[in-house]
Amino acid sequence: MRPELIRATDLLRRNTPEAVEEAIGLLQNTVYSFSMKVCGHPEDAEDTMQEVLSRSIGHLAKIQTPQQMAVWLYTVTRNRCWRMRRKPAHTPANVLSLDELMPDDAELGRMLQDAAKGPEGELLAAEQHHLLHQAILRIAAPLRIVLVLHDMEELTTEQVAQILSLKQGTVRIRLHRARLSVRKEMNQLLRGTPEHPENAKRLMKMPKGATANGAQRPSECRDLFANLSEYLDGRVEPLTCERMREHIEACPSCVAFLRELRTAIDRCRSLEIPCDPAVAPRLRSILTREYLRMLVLPVAK
Numbered sequence: 001m002r003p004e005l006i007r008a009t010d011l012l013r014r015n016t017p018e019a020v021e022e023a024i025g026l027l028q029n030t031v032y033s034f035s036m037k038v039c040g041h042p043e044d045a046e047d048t049m050q051e052v053l054s055r056s057i058g059h060l061a062k063i064q065t066p067q068q069m070a071v072w073l074y075t076v077t078r079n080r081c082w083r084m085r086r087k088p089a090h091t092p093a094n095v096l097s098l099d100e101l102m103p104d105d106a107e108l109g110r111m112l113q114d115a116a117k118g119p120e121g122e123l124l125a126a127e128q129h130h131l132l133h134q135a136i137l138r139i140a141a142p143l144r145i146v147l148v149l150h151d152m153e154e155l156t157t158e159q160v161a162q163i164l165s166l167k168q169g170t171v172r173i174r175l176h177r178a179r180l181s182v183r184k185e186m187n188q189l190l191r192g193t194p195e196h197p198e199n200a201k202r203l204m205k206m207p208k209g210a211t212a213n214g215a216q217r218p219s220e221c222r223d224l225f226a227n228l229s230e231y232l233d234g235r236v237e238p239l240t241c242e243r244m245r246e247h248i249e250a251c252p253s254c255v256a257f258l259r260e261l262r263t264a265i266d267r268c269r270s271l272e273i274p275c276d277p278a279v280a281p282r283l284r285s286i287l288t289r290e291y292l293r294m295l296v297l298p299v300a301k
Contacts, residue, residue, distance in 0.1 A: 001066055001067070001156075004026040005027075006066040008024075009023075009064075009069045015295060017288065017292060020292060021284060021288040024288055024291070027053060031049045032045050032048075032275035034074065034153060035077060037136060037148045038078070038148055040133070049283075051080060052073075057294060059072070060291065061291070067159070071162055075163045078145065096181065101181065111256035114256075132182075132267050133271065136148070139182060140181070143181055146171055147175060147179065147182065150175050151175070151265060152271060172230065176228065179264060182268060220251075221254055224248065224254055232262060
C-alpha cells in the first residue's frame with residue numbers, strides 16, 4: 001500500500017487544520033496519479049480528482065484504517081474514471097494470449113546481447129518516464145487496471161480483487177499478462193518499432209507454443225513463462241520454486257527474459273505522476289474548510 005494513504009489516514013484522525021490539509025493534499029495526488037495511469041488525460045484526471053474528493057468529504061471521517069481508505073478510494077476513483085475516460089490511442093481490441101506474448105528467437109538473441117546493458121540505459125529519466133506511461137496506456141484496459149492497482153498503487157491481490165469484484169486467481173492471471181504486455185510494449189517503444197497491425201494478426205493465427213518466427217519454445221521455457229509472476233512474487237511452493245530456479249540458471253534465454261520482465265515491473269513501481277501544483281492548492285483549501293466545518297472544528301484563517 002502506498003505510504004501516502006497510511007499517512008493520510010493517520011493525519012485525518014488528528015482533526016487539526018494543518019493535518020487535514022496535508023491529508024487532503026496526499027489524497028489529491030493519489031487520485032490524480034491513479035487516474036492518469038489508467039486513462040492518460042490530464043483534464044479527465046483533474047475532473048476525477050475534484051469530483052471524487054468533493055463528494056467524499058462526508059465519508060473520510062468514517063474511515064478508520066489505511067486498508068479501508070485504499071479499497072474505498074480506489075473503488076470510487078476507478079468507477080468515476082471509467083465512466084468518463086477517453087480511450088487511449090493504440091489500445092488493442094483483444095488481449096493477447098501467453099503464447100502471443102512469448103518473445104521469438106530474434107528477440108531472445110537481442111536480450112542476450114543486451115544482458116550487460118539494456119537500451120533504456122541510453123535514455124534520460126524523463127524519456128523513460130514518458131515511454132513507460134505510453135506503454136501502460138497501450139495495453140488492454142482490463143489488464144491495465146490490475147497492473148496499476150497492484151504494481152503501481154501497491155495494493156495486495158486480495159484488495160485488487162475486492163475493488164474490481166474479481167476472483168483472486170483472475171487478478172493473478174491478468175497481472176501476469178499485464179506485466180508481459182508492458183514489457184513487450186516498452187521494448188517496442190524503446191527500439192522505435194511499434195508492432196504493425198499485420199504482424200499482430202499473424203501472431204493471433206500461430207499454433208500454440210509457436211513464436212513469431214515459427215519455432216517452438218521448449219516446454220520447460222513455456223511452463224516457466226506462464227508462471228513467472230508467481231515466481232517473482234514468491235507465490236509458488238518451495239519445491240516448484242526450486243525447479244524453476246534450476247531451469248532459469250541453466251537457460252540463458254530465460255535469464256535474459258526474466259531480467260527484462262523484472263526491470264519492467266520495477267519501472268512500473270517507480271512511476272509517479274503528481275498533480276499540477278498550480279491546480280491542487282485552491283481545491284485543497286476548499287476541501288479542508290468543508291471537512292473542518294463538517295466536524296464542527298475551527299477553520300484556519
